[in-house]
Amino acid sequence: MSAISAPRTGAPVHIRVGGTSMDNIIFNASETIGSPWLSALKNFNPNTRFTLQVPLARNFPVDRLDFARACIDALPNGTQQLDALEIGNEPDLYPVAPTRPCASSPDRPKGYGPEDYVSEWKAAAKNLTEGVDALNGQNTWYQALTFSTGVVQNIWNVQALWNDSVDQGEFVKTVSQHYGSLEGDLMNHSKIISDMHSSFGPAISFLQPRGVPFILGEVGTAVGSGCTPPSPLKLYRSLGAALWTADFMLNAMSMGIQRVSMMQGTNFSFSAWQPVTTAAEPKGVHGNWYGHVFAADFIGTGGDFQIYPLPINDTHPHIVSYAGYNSGLLTKLAVLNMRFWNGTNDRPAVNIELAGLASGITGARVSRLTAPGGSAQLLNISWAGKQWSAGDDGQEPKGNNSVVVNVVNGSLAQNVTAFASQALMLEMIRV
Structure with a gap:
């Protein structure tokens, strides 16, 4: 599918590889999250650009360095394909999640807060810059403040944390709306706009004059809740889902959001396509794929x-x-x-x-x-x-x-x- 979008816009395909699972990996070159996994990066067009997440939930600095080195080495064009390293994912959930049956205990103690996260994030960024030879001399972006959809903004506040953490990073916020109906939610433009402006507007207004791009790192119409299965499939694979995708993407552009990474995974109910047939899902193109093509053609190749x-x-x-x-x-x-x-x-x-x-x-x-x-x-x-x-x-x-x-x-x-x-x-x- 990536072969379609690049010619439509004249820009390279960008893939963000990350999420809760990536934030909790323990890297071992000989195991699954090792050479077999890394080899997949070589299968993409060498012009593809990546945001690669390195773990913070599992806060092992040596392991994080090894993983960052291995990822860069696996890219055919090395750092030329690296857009950013994303340090951690949804740190606002570290003191409360995951909970059983997903895991035995939260990632951090209950008292963990923004100051603790900033300290860990800054140490990780410094460690990566100094410890990964391929990053020496590079204008490296480290993505910061990758909050969850339900972040408590008056505590995990972009402006309050600015001076301590994101002066060299992009701001990324994950978003996943759990919609209940096509007519009342997914095709409700006023709801879409209200949700986006209330969630993202203040941060965009603060970051734009400072030259820091605002990126949505995970976007989907629904992801379910915790470990429960996602919502009914038909809602998110329909013509209505395609229209939601088109409206969301065009409004995101008009707000000044620099990039939207739509969530794509095997057996995800809201993915644009299912790449392979599994016991749960047949291989197929889903409705919201067409919203992406619409948005890409709207951008076009004209530039400026x-x-x-x-x-x-x-x-x-x-x-x-x-x-x-x-x-x-x-x-x-x-x-x-x-x-x-x-x-x-x-x-x-x-x-x-x-x-x-x-x-x-x-x-x-x-x-x-x-x-x-x-x-x-x-x-x-x-x-x-x-x-x-x-x-x-x-x-x-x-x-x-x-x-x-x-x-x-x-x-x-x-x-x-x-x-x-x-x-x-x-x-x-x-x-």
């Missing part, structure tokens, strides 16, 4: 890209729009109709009207993210007429049903309709 959310019209509260600009010129419009449709009645629709477009725009190429069976549709989802399949192993499918609509005197020359549970992209065509 900026995105702005457009105001919601009270007459059509389900219509969500974003404008994309390259070097200050309008090049894309995304229109998402987030109205839930169950596929049984006539599909509601809204006509999209554009006026006042620049004189150099002669047309708009219109592509659709859709499915014939409605919001909960699992099969027959398509983007611009294309459908990906497990049998193709992620290769780009043939075909394209995009249409070009002329622009006359700054307006669309014919109706463009956004049906319920559908997303449109309008690409501006200039002389």
Whole structure:
């Protein structure tokens, strides 16, 4: 699948390798988390860039150094492929998790707090810089403050910890929302926006003027709770999930979030695809994959890209729009109709009207993210007429049903309709 996204945006694929399991490893070159695991890094395109997590929950400095050295050595292009080393994962949970039956005891005593974490993090960063030869002289980023979704922000506060920990690191926050329904949660734009701005807005506002990028390290529509199984699969593999993904990604860009690492794992209910067939899950492409392709095509390869959310019209509260600009010129419009449709009645629709477009725009190429069976549709989802399949192993499918609509005197020359549970992209065509 990674072969698709890079050509769409002109940027290398970035993979974050980490999580609670990585934070708790004990490295042994001859064991599973050793040479056999490291060899997988050589299977990726040598232009792929990585954020690699090194353990802090298991706070063994020598082991951490050995693991960092081994990971860098396993990358075909070494530190040229290393975007960051992420030290630890969700330290706010160290004093309370994991709990039985996942593990016998928490990672830290109950009194463990931000000051303890900062001290451990700074020691680990210093130790890595001095102890890993490949990092000497490198402009190395160490990702910090990788908090959990439910972090208590008035205790684990970015601004309060700034001077002590992240002056040389990126800020990463994990996010995983446990949604209960398509209509009420997953396709609820106002909920999506409210959740994102309340969770991330203050940190972004603080970090941006200081030149520290804000990255979301783990994003998924749901991950379950503790050791319990994830929520029902159909909710997260549907057309509605694709629309949620597109809306989330475009809004993240408009907020100034530098990168979003979507969670991907074997047997994860919300993964974009299942890479292999297991006893629990067949190999397959899932609905939210199409939201990623939509977002990647919206970014495009034009460079100097900026995105702005457009105001919601009270007459059509389900219509969500974003404008994309390259070097200050309008090049894309995304229109998402987030109205839930169950596929049984006539599909509601809204006509999209554009006026006042620049004189150099002669047309708009219109592509659709859709499915014939409605919001909960699992099969027959398509983007611009294309459908990906497990049998193709992620290769780009043939075909394209995009249409070009002329622009006359700054307006669309014919109706463009956004049906319920559908997303449109309008690409501006200039002389």
